[in-house]
Amino acid sequence: MCRGLAALSTCLERAKQLKTRLGILVHKPELGHEADSFNTSEQGTKLRNSSEEALEWKKSFDHLLKSKNGVATFHAFLKTEFSEENLEFWLACEEFKKSRSKTKLSSKAHRIFKEFVQNEAPKEVNIDHETREITRKNLTVATTSCFDAAQVKTRTLMEKDSYPRFLKSASYQDLTVEITSKQLHT
DSSP states (O other): OOOHHHHHHHHHHHHHHHHHHHHHHHOOOOOOSSSOOOOHHHHHHHHHHTHHHHHHTTTOHHHHHTOHHHHHHHHHHHHHTTOTHHHHHHHHHHHHHTOOOHHHHHHHHHHHIIIIISTTOTTOOOOOHHHHHHHHHHGGGOOTTTTHHHHHHHHHHIIIIIHHHHHHSHHHHHHHHHHHHHHHTO
8 A cells, every 4th residue: 555665654644634534523522521512513503603703712722712612623623633631621620610519529529530630540631740749639638729730731731732733723724714705705
């Protein structure tokens, strides 16, 4: 299939593009937090109704995170890169901060820690050892701010790394071109 070193690079690039395209089809949305589930037909419908909102996403990472459609679209993008755990952790922390029951706070905190923060967690987030230890110590007396340090780290990572790739992605570029051309024709 791929012969020679020159062809190998082209073949690998095509394989990477195919993996990205298939990733959207293969992954079933299981976000389970505040963000809406995502599929491409839903995205098209939702974004046609809020095209200006989609254009706002490139203004700042905050604009993206404040938009339900933006979070869902960003989550779908992260799934194609197999890196959705940081956003899911951030969303779980946001939901955790809304907890009113002091009795359930500790159990919720431990669940989030086991799912995202501890070493070898099923959806382990990319944080340094020091932040992981600070978070572990914060669980001794769980408060709504016990994940703050880890949440800041994951948010910064998404903003500096994943978000720029999202804005450069073919799917977001195609979306903005489509929206802009529709605005010009109306």
